[in-house]
Amino acid sequence: MITIESLTKRYAGSTAVDDVSFTARPGRVTGFLGPNGAGKSTTMRVVVGLTPATSGSATIDGRRFCDLPNPGREVGVLLDASAQHAGRTGREILRIAAATMGLPRARVAEMLDRVGLTDREAERRVRHYSLGMRQRLGVATALIGDPRVLVLDEPANGLDPAGIRWMRDLLRGYADAGGTVLLSSHLLHEIEVVADDLVVIGHGRVVAQGTKAELLAGAGSVVRALDTAALAAALDAAGIDHTVAPDGAVLATAEAARIGTVAHTAGVPLTELRSADSAGLEEMFLELTASSQREGVAA
């Protein structure tokens, strides 16, 4: 379990992380979501002791990371897959990690197999690796100590679709076996498909958190009609809040059954009607983080 309490990290002139508190629980995948520069990476670096916090605390099962006797055996960390000595081979990097943790050498081959790096690839120097291969090597380094907590910063970066699917299954499997998984992303969809709990951060502050089900509830419905204006008028008349996207999709804050009834009564033929799910969360994500986006949200 990862517990973060009132964590604040200030730099000269700016606050990267501002009073952040949340918990990543065992048996669950916690998605840490926010736009670039929102403070995700800084928070994760504080968790694993690479960055000192200005105030507040981060603990792993009640202990500070730097008090863990052999951290690699308890917490698997992947913060930046490119942060490796470019002149070492992939196998050598795993050997060093295994040696540091006091693991038998056989673990290295096991992990290479587990993340799908071939023997030939393992003998190549990391400077010749694609981002996807570095990402797999980074995952192998994180998993080699068989930790029960995983901290992964944007692990899907650079992976191909099959790799993303593999990563998702891996994280799911880890959480289902009782592990704690904290993973960050700036892409909503990526996190939505795997996370059980969500923590949304913007401008260094937590702007929403809860189970995915909680955050999805009340997300409303997506509805389309041939005559968008007529649909909007009907929703107005029924007192249902809604927004119209440029492509004609209407996001309404009511469940599908109610909207269907309203449209039927008003005689507006619908072309699409479904529960908003990701669309609703995306809207929320954009809205919640709009003030902290580097670029204005494209309407």
Add this chain to the structure above:
Amino acid sequence: MSTATTTAPRSAATTPTDLAAPRPDLAAIPFTRLLGVEARKTFDTRSGFWLLAGIGIAATLATAAVIVFAPDSAQVYGSFAQAVGFPMALLLPVVAVLAVTSEWSQRSGLTTFTLVPRRGRVLLAKGVVAVAVGVVSMLLAMGIGALGNLLGAAINGVDPVWDSSVQQLAMIVLANVLGLLVGFTLGVLLRSSPAAITAYVVYWFLLPTMFGLLAAYQSWFADVQGWIDFQYSSTLLYEGDLSATEWAHLGVSGLLWLVLPLAVGVLLVRRSEVK
């Protein structure tokens, strides 16, 4: 993207152990293990390998140069020991610099310091390994010099002259280890390979000239140079014998150039952010 070349990973859904199960208490990472890991990291990159190979090659070249160019009267072991020591004074500090700075310049410190959060211990392990590499390299270089002395004598048809005492050789090793520690200190303080290597080159080549000029024109500086100028004091080690005052000079200037900056550097490393 060449991820297409990777084989299909084994199903990741099978996790080997029950992660929720309680585990026996883990033992702390022993210091000897860190020594082993850091020693391995000194040799396992191409630059590390060639740097160490370069030490052997440079010693051989220096030995050959003495045989070829030195007059017959100088074909004694002392000449060889000095000649092989010279390239070491530049190469060994670079080994020490890179052992430290690559963690930042190559960013491998992100992994190193998450696996071992107590950064002071990592630095200590690096320091011990660097000194060991320095001593072993010096002994190796002196061995090569000894072979050169035998070879030179055989070519000239004379008996080899062993004019250096063990004490003198030990002093030369000490001088080189001190130089290596200056490199190590600069690495810890600057945490950047180019910056630390440049700083060492300045220390080794430029500083003696500047301090020499200062001493030549300012008599007050000439009086205190031994206390302040660490390189000046440590170069005397090559002479093979130091007076009590000269040892005191070495100690005091070493405090200024090694102990203080290293203490500051270690403190900064422990507090800094690893990115």
